[in-house]
Amino acid sequence: MEKLKCTISYDGTHFFGSQIQPNKRTVQGEIERALQKMHDGKHIRIYASGRTDTGVHAKGQVFHFETYLSIPERNWKRALNSLLPDDIYVHEVKRVAADFHAQFDCVAKEYRYFILQNKEKDVFRRHFTYHYPYVLDLSQMKRACELFQGTHDFTSFCAAGSSVKGSKVRTLYEVRVEQKKDEIMILLRGDGFLYNMVRIIVGVLLDVGNGRLKADDIPVLIAAKDREKVSKTAPANGLFLWDVIYES
């Protein structure tokens, strides 16, 4: 048996999320179906670094699986891409040690959220940006980003439906906002993320930008440990799982 690590991108628009569900089109479902074809009908289970929700995209999602096939890495990439639908693309297939685990060995993740700052809708970016035509104060958002950085209990920024039982303490290494032409990009890199945490933080940053909140409210919201106090979740379509980081 060999263990393989795959790095993929996908356009999340037409998936009911990444994780397999009966009778729904999911990223995991499509990949396991492709692998099943390559393994003479045998079901091969894949393990991703984590799940992404319906409509969320991935630029560098990672998963692993075990196989009894012996195929060069290059050919794995070609074979999988030829079997997968055109909204999933395999960038890399690499042989890894038998004890590698895509979820448990991940040391950090980077998410990026894209906001379209334009009065007019853009039909070509409607699936990949959140259209927000209102004025945003970028300098206030930058201050708020700094206040999110560091190690905090993120209970206030975790969706109610979360199944996380343990600690809600996470470390955000970097939270940054920048503007390029008519798009604002919010980057978050941390050791782990609670359910909907990125989209809830983006919702708060938007409220700081539009003046409904002040940057100084962030420490108060964090200290409150209460989801009810916090802004609403930003929509899925602007969110990309950008990078999954492992110790090399």
Added chain:
Amino acid sequence: MEKLKCTISYDGTHFFGSQIQPNKRTVQGEIERALQKMHDGKHIRIYASGRTDTGVHAKGQVFHFETYLSIPERNWKRALNSLLPDDIYVHEVKRVAADFHAQFDCVAKEYRYFILQNKEKDVFRRHFTYHYPYVLDLSQMKRACELFQGTHDFTSFCAAGSSVKGSKVRTLYEVRVEQKKDEIMILLRGDGFLYNMVRIIVGVLLDVGNGRLKADDIPVLIAAKDREKVSKTAPANGLFLWDVIYES
């Protein structure tokens, strides 16, 4: 009665072209359906500057229609956008003279074609660029562009299925190629375009870029007036009707 001129963009991916067809989802069909709702079920016919094929996009398509409703231009825009699906967007609605015609008054059109020059596929741009991972000689393509400019009989660059009966002489005011990061953009502006003319010219320019043709072959191909001699049509997904120009 009032005559209104509308400028719209659409993502052509999920349309069977712009022109109405029974039992197919078309741009015209969607717009006429929205107008019908606004006119108490009465069918309002729209007249576009011209048709676009399945999968072809528009950044600035223009059409006109007549209405007995008396609504401010701003409200027309808002009303139509609220009734249209999210892959069509109305940028402007303007009152025009009773003798205005979106097709017959058009004096020039601009098309842009986008080519993705990257070894890797990009799932996020798959509908809006033609993925062409082979090396292209841009300087040769630039020379070829210049040779397309001017007034020519474009019979060699007109699809066989064309219904154009009259002259196939057209004037291209500008044909230009430029690279931005990993995308090559080909711009064509002219007084009129035959069926599939842009995509056939792009196919020839790609063959000049990859060395299958020389720039100096262009005048020979034009003079041949024979579609059989010319490269194959480039795919629809890279093509945008960018602008439709009227005398002001």
